[in-house]
Amino acid sequence: MSDGLEYEPKIADVYRPVAKKPSKARTLTEIRSIARSHTRTAVNVLVGIMRSSDATPAARVSAANAILDRGWGKVAQQIENGEDGVLELIHRIERIIVHPEPAVAPESGADV
Template sequence: MSDGLLYEPKIADVHKPVAKKPSKGRTLTDIRTLARSHAGTAVDTLVGVMRSDEATPAARVSAANAILDRGCGKAAQPVENSEDGVLELIHRIERIIVHPQKPGVEES
């Protein structure tokens, strides 16, 4: 049984895997709380990229836009759906009254 091994493991040396507790899925509130706890670091990172001379211009602009979006809100986007730029909204409300018929009874 020596097959060239200096140490031959015994059954007592083999560890059984430890069962982990099933993890609960995180709720939306947990995720928001976690994200908010890292918000300061995230903004500092964006500012660092924006100010970095080594970052590409695209990365600097992207970081600046992200900072502005979070600090001032995203700019409103105009909505157009016709050639002259006028937004046309058409609402249709239709009321249908249905009288159920009893089986075997015909309308007169």
């Protein structure tokens, strides 16, 4: 296959890897940072909608709920309790482990 050429290029010489362009994809951390930089403006817009007499009542309520959720957290949703008593067990574990009552010192002379 040499047509009078002294050097025949090999496949490796012809197909060299090309440097890739840097990706424009942003990481999740960058996206969060950008979104958080607009927090004050977003809250001001929500407050403006909530206070606006031109906004529909549904929009005003939605804005008020969004503000409350951001400021105070979402309200815990109740879980319907079945017959198995699992919910009571979860609440008992929470009372004992997560929110234990302060230990009360026994009164002097009392049998423990």
